Structure formats: structure tokens, C-alpha cells
Amino acid sequence: MTPSYLKRLAVLCSILAISGCGTTSSKDSGGTSDGLLVVNPKLSIIQGPASAGVEARKQPISILVLHHTASSLPSALDTLQGRTKGHKVGVHYLVSAEAPKARIFRMCPDSLAAFHAGKSAWGKFESLNQSSLGIEIVNYDGNINPYPQPQVEAVLALAQHLVTTHQISPENVVAHSDIAVGRKIDPGSLFPWEYFAANGVGAWPDAKDVQVFRILLKSKKLTNPEIQQLLRAYGYRLDDNTDKTLGLAIEAFQRHFRAAKVDGVADDDTVAILQALVKKYRSAPAKAATPAPSRRV
Structure with missing residues (x-):
């Protein structure tokens, strides 16, 4: 081998050593140095x-699942690690x-679809592994x-980074229980969704809209089909x-969205929050009563 060839080979080996396995992309959370990013x-x-x-991954990232x-x-x-046979x-x-x-x-790069959603x-999304990230x-x-609180702050910092990097909209930051109705109950009613929404991650209703809808519901209750329509409009299957x-x-x-009372009963508070969301x-269904736009103070 010539000296020039050996020199080029050494440079190539150095580049490969620095780049690692090459599984990350510009949309990933980035590469690591000594295992820490x-x-x-x-x-x-x-x-x-x-x-x-x-x-x-065959679909763009649109959803974050907790x-x-x-x-x-x-x-x-x-x-x-997913190495258990059959699981x-x-x-x-x-x-x-x-x-x-x-x-x-981090257990896999964002550029891969992980089997977390089931x-x-x-x-409009089905079988969310392809369109989502999981925490x-x-x-x-x-x-x-x-x-x-230390865990809450860590999850929040991570979620803020992910929704910004992948441009995930607030209504598409969801619980596992949101996307698997009747099958899953996590991350649970004690997860601080309102705090996350106040810090730029996830959806939360405007209090003024909720109050207006509560007043409207005192004079006219919604039927079960109307409530079903609202749930589907927001995203529930x-x-x-x-x-x-x-x-x-x-x-x-x-x-x-209403952790104080998780009983499956569509009372006025629950329905008002749903209407406000x-x-x-989302685009409100035609049959759903809609309050006048809230005045900004």
C-alpha cells in the first residue's frame, strides 16, 4: 500500500469512530458524547x-405520548429493551x-418508530407507533x-424540547389512556397536565370558555350523541x-382534563371542559353549542 492510501484510510477510520453508528438525524435529539447529551x-x-x-419510521412525527x-x-x-420473547x-x-x-x-433515536403505543x-391517526414519540x-x-417535582421538571424539559423540535401541536400531546380508551390508564390522573400546558406542552381549556359553557348547560343539556360527537371531534376514538x-x-x-372526579359520568363540568377544548x-361540530368568543383583557 502507498503512504498516501494509508493516510486516507486513517482519516476515514477517524471519521467513522467519531460519527458512531450513524442512527441519528437532524430531527433527533442529537448525538451523545461519552453517553451524555x-x-x-x-x-x-x-x-x-x-x-x-x-x-x-415511515410517517412524520405528529404526536407525543406519555x-x-x-x-x-x-x-x-x-x-x-424489548428482548423478551413475545413482548x-x-x-x-x-x-x-x-x-x-x-x-x-434515550433508548432509541427519534428517527425510529418504537413499539410503545400498541x-x-x-x-385521524391509527396505530400510533409510526406517528409518535413515547416517554x-x-x-x-x-x-x-x-x-x-424533580421528575416533573425533567419530563417537562424533555417534552418542551421534543414538541419544539418536531412541531407537535398542543392537542397532540396525549396520555396513553387518551389513545387507548378502556385499555390503558396511564400516566394517570395525578399527572400535572395543567402545569405542562402552562409551560408550553399540551392542551388546556380557557377558564372563561369553561364558565360560559357551564352556564349554557344549565338551560340545555347535551344528548349522548352530541357528547360522542364532541369527544370524536377532539380526538378520542x-x-x-x-x-x-x-x-x-x-x-x-x-x-x-378533570382529575378531581374520574367516574365516566358526563356531568356539566366535564362537558363544559370538553366543549371549551x-x-x-378543533373545529366544533355543528350541533355543539358554542359561546361567543372570549374578550381579551
Whole structure:
């Protein structure tokens, strides 16, 4: 071999060593250095064990799905590698519950579709693995156990980065329970959705609109078909028009937007919140009463 050829070969090997496996893209959260990526002063991501439950992404990222693990951190790190026969799962990010600072693990790049959503639907989207990113949050049950503040801040910083990077709209930041009505209950009624919305992640109704709708509902209640129509307009998938399915969809909605009372009953407060969300984020169905636009102060 000539000296010039050896020199070019050495340069090529150096480039390959720096670039690593080349699985990231400009839309990913970025590459890592010594297993740690510092995105900004509030967000550092550790390269965790790789999830095997992934495939090539064939759709643009449009949705962010939040889950709880229903397990400890070590168990979640093991399970989410997706190497158990017959249980090939995966996820993009896992957030620990440690104090004083929670850790964030990346288990696959954003450019891959991870098997985290299962049977799912939201609005026009079906089988959301392809169109979504998934964050698993360590909590045995987010309907019982509050999320510690260090963990909340870590998830918020990560979610802020993801919705900005991938231009995910507020109404498409969802709970696993939102996209799998009657099948899933995570991340649970104790997840701080209102706090997230106040900090630029996810949807929340305007209080003035909710109050106006409450007043309107005192004089005219909505029928079950009208409530079903509103739920579907916002994004929930109801597979049929039975009272049972309606109750399950209302329960999923309440876990997200009315955590004080999760009972599957479409009372005035629940319906008013639903109407306000449809007004703010979706095109309202023709049969749904709509208040006058709120005056800005």
C-alpha cells in the first residue's frame, strides 16, 4: 500500500469512530458524547440500553405520548429493551423518579418508530407507533402516586424540547389512556397536565370558555350523541355508540382534563371542559353549542 492510501484510510477510520453508528438525524435529539447529551442547561439525556422494539419510521412525527412504567427503574430499563420473547416493546425516552435530580434515558433515536403505543388511535391517526414519540415515566401507578417535582421538571424539559423540535401541536400531546380508551390508564390522573400546558406542552381549556359553557348547560343539556360527537371531534376514538364505550371515553377524558372526579359520568363540568377544548383546538361540530368568543383583557 502507498503512504498516501494509508493516510486516507486513517482519516476515514477517524471519521467513522467519531460519527458512531450513524442512527441519528437532524430531527433527533442529537448525538451523545461519552453517553451524555447536554441539550440545554435544563436538559441532559443519557444514552440508555437500546430498545429492540423498533422499526423504520415511515410517517412524520405528529404526536407525543406519555406513559407511566408501572414498575421500578431497573425493571423498566430491562423490559423496555424489548428482548423478551413475545413482548417486543420499545420506547424513545425513560425518565427516572430519583431525587434531587431525575435522569432521562434515550433508548432509541427519534428517527425510529418504537413499539410503545400498541393498539391505539387519535383523531385521524391509527396505530400510533409510526406517528409518535413515547416517554415512559417511572411510577407504579400515576392514579395513586404523585409525580415527584424533580421528575416533573425533567419530563417537562424533555417534552418542551421534543414538541419544539418536531412541531407537535398542543392537542397532540396525549396520555396513553387518551389513545387507548378502556385499555390503558396511564400516566394517570395525578399527572400535572395543567402545569405542562402552562409551560408550553399540551392542551388546556380557557377558564372563561369553561364558565360560559357551564352556564349554557344549565338551560340545555347535551344528548349522548352530541357528547360522542364532541369527544370524536377532539380526538378520542369511540368504536361504537354504546353507553359503556361513552363512559370509558369520558373516564379517559377526565383522567387528563378533570382529575378531581374520574367516574365516566358526563356531568356539566366535564362537558363544559370538553366543549371549551373543542372550541379552542378543533373545529366544533355543528350541533355543539358554542359561546361567543372570549374578550381579551
